[in-house]
Amino acid sequence: MDNKSSGGYELTVLMSLGFRAAIDELHRQLASSGFEDVRPAHGFVFQRLAPHGATGNEIAEHMGITKQAASQMIDYLEEHGYVKRHSHPRDGRGKIVVLTERGWGCIQATERIFAGIERRWTDLLGRERMDELRTDLRRLIQAAAEEGHPVHFRPVW
């Protein structure tokens, strides 16, 4: 019996590999566009930061990590020029983290690279199957969320 298709876990493995294929390609191309110092997790931070910034706690919750871990990531991103901390306008305890020019540049590069990846995928599968793929995956994730298990972007192991 073919081991990879035995059991019921094949779709899960395929989602994992599909994600990795895309994210590897993204970071190869980001690196050769001058963004060698960003990790996959940073992209998810940027996504939460656009367009108006977010607090450290919001980032932590978005990523499913502790606020301390989020704070350390923000340290890194600030040192590398991707974000800046501003004092929060309405909460003296809080700060808002916003993207710098370089941060936005990285987002734009990411958009461009992913557009290329998905264009190649669409060439391969056709637009209809691509749409179905997205629709179906959305439904699976939605179902998980409705069962009371919200899904985060956390690292997997």
Next chain:
Amino acid sequence: MDNKSSGGYELTVLMSLGFRAAIDELHRQLASSGFEDVRPAHGFVFQRLAPHGATGNEIAEHMGITKQAASQMIDYLEEHGYVKRHSHPRDGRGKIVVLTERGWGCIQATERIFAGIERRWTDLLGRERMDELRTDLRRLIQAAAEEGHPVHFRPVW
């Protein structure tokens, strides 16, 4: 503009979240079946170990990690009773790592849990869409592999 569907990265995000949803569910259920001490990565090791065992180097290559890291994982799994090292029958340097009773038990539990997950997914999407989902994802991954970028099970960030 809806942020999550802007840009071309939505399918990638969906694959990531779909994978996480499944793997989180798996490990919640494994934990309540007495397998609290296995990580997602271990499942991929077990998959490589079934049915006849493998060497440390084979595991390392399967996972895309160093042989030292693989050796440490095997240490952990051996201490926790999931695998056992035997001396290699034909290579005096090598060892083969094989599953113990408990290791097989974990595989069986995993199979059972994933079968349940995929059954619920099939209820949701119908068998045809599930088949298309698998077929399409396989094609995307195959295309990446053919571009000279083999995809491993490594952690993502």
Next chain:
DNA sequence: TAAATATAGTCAATTTACTTGACTATATTT
């Protein structure tokens, strides 16, 4: 309005899962 409690963020220390480098023992090639 004063006191109690909750929240945002940081600092410090620890843990975990990897890495690199050095090494031994056995195999393979020259």
Next chain:
DNA sequence: AAATATAGTCAAGTAAATTGACTATATTTA
């Protein structure tokens, strides 16, 4: 037989998370 390659381990270092302790500000309660 000597040189080189390979399988595995030991030890130390690194990166990214964790937990715990703390400060400063906000919010709730008495």
